[in-house]
Amino acid sequence: MTAPLKTVEAETAAVMPEIGQRARKAARALALAPTAQKNKALAAIAEAIRTRKADILAANAEDLAEAKRNGANAAFVDRLALDEKRVAGMASGVEVVRELPDPVGEVTESWTRPNGMTIERVRVPLGVIGIIYESRPNVTADAAALCLKAGNAAILRGGSESQRSNRAIHEAIVAGLAEAGLPAEAIQLVPTRDRAAVGMMLAGLAGNIDVIVPRGGKSLVARVQQEARVPVFAHLEGICHVYVDKAASLDMAKSILLNAKMRRTGVCGAAETLLVDRTVATTHLKPLVTMLLDAGCEVRGDDATRKVDGRVKPASEDDWSTEYLDSIISARVVNGVDDAIAHIERYGSHHTDSIVTDDKTAAEKFLREVDSAIVLHNASTQFADGGEFGFGAEIGIATGRFHARGPVGAEQLTSFNYRVRGSGQTRP
Amino acid sequence: MTAPLKTVEAETAAVMPEIGQRARKAARALALAPTAQKNKALAAIAEAIRTRKADILAANAEDLAEAKRNGANAAFVDRLALDEKRVAGMASGVEVVRELPDPVGEVTESWTRPNGMTIERVRVPLGVIGIIYESRPNVTADAAALCLKAGNAAILRGGSESQRSNRAIHEAIVAGLAEAGLPAEAIQLVPTRDRAAVGMMLAGLAGNIDVIVPRGGKSLVARVQQEARVPVFAHLEGICHVYVDKAASLDMAKSILLNAKMRRTGVCGAAETLLVDRTVATTHLKPLVTMLLDAGCEVRGDDATRKVDGRVKPASEDDWSTEYLDSIISARVVNGVDDAIAHIERYGSHHTDSIVTDDKTAAEKFLREVDSAIVLHNASTQFADGGEFGFGAEIGIATGRFHARGPVGAEQLTSFNYRVRGSGQTRP
Numbered sequence: 001m002t003a004p005l006k007t008v009e010a011e012t013a014a015v016m017p018e019i020g021q022r023a024r025k026a027a028r029a030l031a032l033a034p035t036a037q038k039n040k041a042l043a044a045i046a047e048a049i050r051t052r053k054a055d056i057l058a059a060n061a062e063d064l065a066e067a068k069r070n071g072a073n074a075a076f077v078d079r080l081a082l083d084e085k086r087v088a089g090m091a092s093g094v095e096v097v098r099e100l101p102d103p104v105g106e107v108t109e110s111w112t113r114p115n116g117m118t119i120e121r122v123r124v125p126l127g128v129i130g131i132i133y134e135s136r137p138n139v140t141a142d143a144a145a146l147c148l149k150a151g152n153a154a155i156l157r158g159g160s161e162s163q164r165s166n167r168a169i170h171e172a173i174v175a176g177l178a179e180a181g182l183p184a185e186a187i188q189l190v191p192t193r194d195r196a197a198v199g200m201m202l203a204g205l206a207g208n209i210d211v212i213v214p215r216g217g218k219s220l221v222a223r224v225q226q227e228a229r230v231p232v233f234a235h236l237e238g239i240c241h242v243y244v245d246k247a248a249s250l251d252m253a254k255s256i257l258l259n260a261k262m263r264r265t266g267v268c269g270a271a272e273t274l275l276v277d278r279t280v281a282t283t284h285l286k287p288l289v290t291m292l293l294d295a296g297c298e299v300r301g302d303d304a305t306r307k308v309d310g311r312v313k314p315a316s317e318d319d320w321s322t323e324y325l326d327s328i329i330s331a332r333v334v335n336g337v338d339d340a341i342a343h344i345e346r347y348g349s350h351h352t353d354s355i356v357t358d359d360k361t362a363a364e365k366f367l368r369e370v371d372s373a374i375v376l377h378n379a380s381t382q383f384a385d386g387g388e389f390g391f392g393a394e395i396g397i398a399t400g401r402f403h404a405r406g407p408v409g410a411e412q413l414t415s416f417n418y419r420v421r422g423s424g425q426t427r428p
Numbered sequence: 429m430t431a432p433l434k435t436v437e438a439e440t441a442a443v444m445p446e447i448g449q450r451a452r453k454a455a456r457a458l459a460l461a462p463t464a465q466k467n468k469a470l471a472a473i474a475e476a477i478r479t480r481k482a483d484i485l486a487a488n489a490e491d492l493a494e495a496k497r498n499g500a501n502a503a504f505v506d507r508l509a510l511d512e513k514r515v516a517g518m519a520s521g522v523e524v525v526r527e528l529p530d531p532v533g534e535v536t537e538s539w540t541r542p543n544g545m546t547i548e549r550v551r552v553p554l555g556v557i558g559i560i561y562e563s564r565p566n567v568t569a570d571a572a573a574l575c576l577k578a579g580n581a582a583i584l585r586g587g588s589e590s591q592r593s594n595r596a597i598h599e600a601i602v603a604g605l606a607e608a609g610l611p612a613e614a615i616q617l618v619p620t621r622d623r624a625a626v627g628m629m630l631a632g633l634a635g636n637i638d639v640i641v642p643r644g645g646k647s648l649v650a651r652v653q654q655e656a657r658v659p660v661f662a663h664l665e666g667i668c669h670v671y672v673d674k675a676a677s678l679d680m681a682k683s684i685l686l687n688a689k690m691r692r693t694g695v696c697g698a699a700e701t702l703l704v705d706r707t708v709a710t711t712h713l714k715p716l717v718t719m720l721l722d723a724g725c726e727v728r729g730d731d732a733t734r735k736v737d738g739r740v741k742p743a744s745e746d747d748w749s750t751e752y753l754d755s756i757i758s759a760r761v762v763n764g765v766d767d768a769i770a771h772i773e774r775y776g777s778h779h780t781d782s783i784v785t786d787d788k789t790a791a792e793k794f795l796r797e798v799d800s801a802i803v804l805h806n807a808s809t810q811f812a813d814g815g816e817f818g819f820g821a822e823i824g825i826a827t828g829r830f831h832a833r834g835p836v837g838a839e840q841l842t843s844f845n846y847r848v849r850g851s852g853q854t855r856p
Contacts, residue, residue: 119817
């Protein structure tokens with residue numbers, strides 16, 4: 001059932017500005033909604049997802065059938081597929097967000113001026129958040145919940161392959177909003193498959209989108225970062241490093257490295273490069289590399305690394321700046337912590353990097369000088385996650401330097417303003 | 429001495445990318461520079477401005493002569509002109525910034541996770557800041573000092589009319605940087621008058637500018653906001669309101685209104701619209717309007733306001749959204765605090781708004797619901813200023829919701845990262 005192209009374009013051009021205007025209006029209502037009302041909506045959304053499970057799974061089955069007809073590969077189908085457990089997970093995810101503290105209204109600083117005025121810095125919602133995502137339908141619920149918690153309206157634009165699933169989940173969200181007396185337009189789903197809608201969102205819908213959060217693969221994020229005329233919370237890639245210092249315990253280095261690389265290879269916090277201090281190349285390099293190879297990880301190394309095990313393949317210059325997201329690691333020897341920092345500065349992506357060492361001075365230098373969103377000492381890079389940080393949930397991880405950096409949770413989806421209380425003060 | 433157009437363009441295309449690369453490199457050095465070294469540079473810059481006073485004034489005299497030859501008006505000449513007092517003011521402004529606390533390295537939050545990892549959120553510099561300004565040469569020193577304090581590199585692009593003055597001031601800055609052992613490229617002045625340089629800065633110089641701060645009139649800010657592909661700290665306009673509630677003391681209302689409108693009419697925090705609660709229109713409106721008229725302020729009012737004094741002119745719909753920056757005010761009657769908030773939401777610019785009332789409930793409602801960077805109770809809108817907030821200095825006032833909002837001081841010119849200290853933790 002494909003509409004004539006002209007009609008689709010005309011529909012997009014007509015519907016998208018209205019979506020923006022309705023979102024802006026709803027954002028105003030949400031910004032002033034009390035915590036209890038937002039939490040009531042979140043509870044009702046979780047409940048609605050559970051009671052509408054059959055509808056959601058039926059919609060998903062249709063999406064899956066179409067995807068298979070169109071020859072989607074197994075990984076794609078897995079991302080798209082929902083089952084009872086995944087639907088239950090979505091509902092409980094919304095409840096986790098419900099349990100989080102409400103960041104809105106929090107006074108983060110306050111002080112009194114010599115003239116007696118008190119100034120408070122108070123968290124307020126950001127406004128309207130545009131979420132552009134690919135095939136995973138759970139993003140519909142996850143992103144909506146986190147935006148709602150922080151008092152923001154959301155405009156969701158999921159992948160066209162998952163549109164029936166997203167629509168069914170969105171119906172549950174709308175039902176939950178209605179039950180709490182919040183406007184349905186607080187969380188809107190872009191109804192068209194027309195890709196032009198994405199371009200209109202990236203242009204900011206005439207000032208009615210305040211920030212874009214892309215959720216998906218590198219090509220989506222790259223497009224969003226290149227084209228967006230509004231701020232973007234995202235990371236293009238996570239080229240994360242584990243640096244094993246000369247003062248590293250070998251056991252700790254092995255355990256951290258194995259976890260950082262192999263716990264899950266497809267996450268942005270997975271290590272992609274191992275750096276080992278030349279001083280301990282003779283003692284540490286071989287056991288670390290052998291451990292990875294034995295665990296099924298391909299190792300691409302410099303000359304020193306290739307010497308310790310015949311299975312190591314040669315690393316090219318490109319390897320140092322490649323995010324494998326797979327059981328592959330690049331490995332090289334460096335001349336101490338300064339050289340490690342210089343390597344990370346040159347090839348890294350300012351995402352997450354770790355030093356393993358018992359030398360406090362080297363650790364503090366690394367923590368201070370590595371310019372990444374997350375820098376760790378004696379801990380795995382796979383802790384790069386809002387949940388692991390204690391944020392309860394995250395909408396993504398940002399490597400930009402503005403506003404949000406690192407895991408983006410409810411607190412990072414707020415702005416602030418200044419509230420000044422006086423007793424008649426005028427400026428001299 | 430005008431170079432052939434082709435040569436100018438070629439020079440811009442060649443020089444601007446290099447400026448970006450050098451700034452990025454210098455930013456890295458500055459980010460790691462200790463507080464004492466940055467303060468030494470600031471002291472040396474202030475001193476160099478003083479010792480080079482004659483050179484600066486001579487350069488300024490040439491700029492002034494050219495401006496007058498080109499028929500510049502008096503206001504323009506006043507903005508461009510330096511004298512001994514203004515040069516001394518520039519030097520002492522740099523010293524004020526030197527005295528500010530260094531925001532870099534400040535731990536703003538820290539917590540421990542159940543697995544024993546400690547997480548710190550630490551302020552780090554933003555990176556490279558591009559300043560695009562018009563004829564005031566003092567911005568060269570003011571902006572450079574604030575960027576330097578927060579560990580940022582700066583690329584300064586002043587008005588072509590003040591280029592000789594800017595160059596002389598910049599020489600003093602470079603001398604100060606050198607004396608402290610900091611790279612000269614930390615603060616660069618764009619050497620070309622070619623306007624294409626501005627466009628290249630707005631495009632972000634290939635990722636080498638992290639934020640743009642425009643300093644100048646509305647047309648400059650509008651251009652920057654429309655064209656910039658990197659974040660912008662700015663406000664387009666300050667349509668600031670004073671709302672006189674039914675529970676306002678008339679004396680306090682008069683004093684705050686007179687100050688908010690007339691202390692200085694050309695600043696962004698000057699009031700542009702007076703809103704008076706209908707309940708007190710009979711008691712408060714006339715004395716307030718008469719006071720303004722008697723002080724030489726033109727009043728453009730709704731019907732109710734026109735009734736109280738024959739000198740009041742009729743307000744058009746456009747008046748409610750006009751930033752006069754002059755001795756003119758629009759005035760109208762509203763139906764209580766909700767109506768005042770609705771008026772501000774509709775016509776305001778999210779900059780600075782004030783309520784005058786003795787009713788705490790109305791005041792708290794106004795403070796909570798008016799969505800502006802600064803909201804005041806019983807105080808003048810002219811307190812919208814970094815100095816008045818206790819920030820010591822400001823590079824401008826932002827009305828965007830991202831990162832910095834309200835007065836932008838040294839602290840707002842920083843980002844942050846997370847530093848995690850573990851003892852071998854791996855993620856389950």
